[in-house]
Amino acid sequence: METHISPSRSEPPILQPGRNCWRIAEAERAAILIDAAAYFGRLEEALLRAQRSVVIIGWDFDGRILLRPDRGQDAQPLGPFLRALVEAKPELEIHILVWSVAVLHAPGSPVELLVGAEWQNHPRIHLKLDTEHPLYAAHHQKIVTVDDRLAFVGGMDLTVSRWDTPEHDPENPLRRDPDGKAFPPVHDVQMVVDGEAARAVVQVAHARWLYATGQHLPVVEAEHDVWPDAIAPHFRQCCVGIARTAPGWGEAPAYAEGAVLTVDTLKAAKRCIYIEAQYLTADFLGDILEEQLRRPAGPEIVVVLTRVSHGLAERWVMGHNRDHLLRRLRRADRHDRLRVYYPVVPSKTGGRDVLVHAKVAIVDNRLLRVGSSNLNNRSVALDTECDLAIEARSELVRERIADFRNALLAEHLGVSPEAVRDAVRQEDSLVRAIDRLNGGPRRLCPFEVDQSQAPARQVFGTALFDPKRPFRLLQPVVRLLSSLRAPAIRRRA
Secondary structure, eight states, rough: OOOGGOOTTTTTOOOTTTTBBBBEEEEEEEEEEEHHHHHHHHHHHHHOOSSEEEEESSOOOTTBSSSOOGGGGOOOOOHHHHHOOOOOOOOEOEEEEEEEHHHSSSOOOOHHHHHHHHGSSSEEEEEEEEEOOOTTTOBOOOOOTTTTTEEESSSOOOOSOOOTTTTOOOOOTTTTTTOBBBBBEEEOOEEEHHHHHHHHHHHHHHHHHHHSSSSOOOOOOEEEEEEEEOOSSSEEEEEEEEEEEEEEEEEEEEEEEHHHHHHHHHHHHHEEEEEEOOOOHHHHHHEEEEEEEEHOOEEEEEEOOOSOSSHHHHHIIIHHHHHHHHHHHHHTTTOOEEEEEEEEEETTTEEEEEEOOOOOOEEETTTTEESSOOOOOOHHHTBBBBEEEEEEHHHHHHHHHHHHHHHHHHHTTTTTTTHHHHHHHHHTHHHHHHHHHHSSSSEEEEEOTTTTTOOSOOOTTTTHHHHHOOOGHHHHHHHHHHSOHHHHHOOOO
C-alpha cells in the first residue's frame, strides 16, 4: 500500500451531491475495463444475459462492428447480434440513442443511422437520432445499461476505430474497420457498476431518451444477475458519484457537475495527479494545474495525452490550445513535478503513437474518475457527458485505486503492475518511478512544445470549434426549426 499518497482521514469528502455530482450511490461491484477488447468482450457476455432491456446511449453507433474480432469467421457483427437477441428473447426491448450529427461528423456508417439496416427491422429494436441539442453541441455520453441492473460508462462508443488490446500491436490484423481498413492503436477505459449505482445510471439514460423522444422507458424489475463471469470486481460495496454535464435545451435542464468535479478534484490533490486525456485545452484546467505546480509542496502531475489530433480544424484549435496550456504549465513547473507524455509502442519503423481516447483522472489514491468528459472547453457546458467517480473511504479502496493507476502505467511502460507499484514505493514519487521505468521500446515519450512560440491566449477559432457554451444568439433560429418537426416527436410524456 502506498501510504505516501493516502489522504488524511480528517479531510472532507470531495464528492458532494448537488455540487459536483448528481448523487452518490453504492455499487455492489465495480470494475475498470482497460481497452475495448476487454470492454466489448464483457459487454457481449452481459448482453447475452439480458432478458428485458438494453439501452445504448452514444455519440456514435455502428452495427457493423465486431465485438469479438478474435473469433474470426465466427464473429458476428453487433447489429445482427442484437437482432438475434430479440429474436431469442420475447420480452427483450433494445433502445439505441445516437447523436444526430454523428451521421456527418462521427466515423461510423451514416447509411445505417439514416435509412436503417435489416437488423433494425424488428418491433423491439428502437434506434433514434437525438436532435434535441443546441447548435453544434454533441451528445457525448457513452452508456450501456442491461436489465436496469448493470451499467457501463466511459470513453468508448460502440463504433468503428475503437477495438484494441492492451498490447496495441501496430501489426494486429484484427484492428480493422468493417470495410477492412486498418486503424491505428487506440487506448480507452470503461467502468462497469451494478447495484444502486447502476440504477442511477439507468435514470440518466432514461432521461436522455425521454428528452429526445418524448417517451418514458419502463423500469425493469429484474431478479437475475447480469454481471459477466469474466469480470473480477475491483471494488465491492463502494460509493460511486454520478456527474452529469448538459447545456440545457428545450425541457432538458442544464448541469455542470462534471466541470465542478474536475475543479474540486484537482484542487484537493496533495501528492499526485494522474490524467489520461484525448484533449487538454480548457483554460480553467490550466489555472488549477498552474497553481498546484507553483506551490512548494504541491502535487506531482502526470498527464498522458494523444500526440496528434485528427482533422485540420481539430489540429489547429485543439493542438495549438493544448500546446498553449502546456507552455503555461512548463513555466510554472519550478519544482520539477510535471511530466506530460504520449504513449509509443514498438513497430517495424521504430515506434508508433497510441491514440489516447481515455478520459481518466486519479488523485492521491483517493479518487478515480472515468467517463466521457474531455478536458476541453466544450465538455464544460456544451456537450452532454456522464462520468463516474469512486472516492476512497477505506484503505482497501485506496489500494485498488492505486492498483488501477499502476495497471495503466504498466501498459504504457511495457512492465508489470507490480514493477510500477514497487518503483513508486521505493522512489516515494510517481514521477521518479516513471523516470526509472521509462527506458524500454514501449515507453512514454515526453511531450515537447516550443517554448518560444507562446501566444497570450487561445487561438483564433476556439469560440467556434471548442466553445464553452451554446451559441445563444442563434438559439431562437434553432428552436424555430426544431418546433417545425412532427408533433409526435416533440411530445413530452
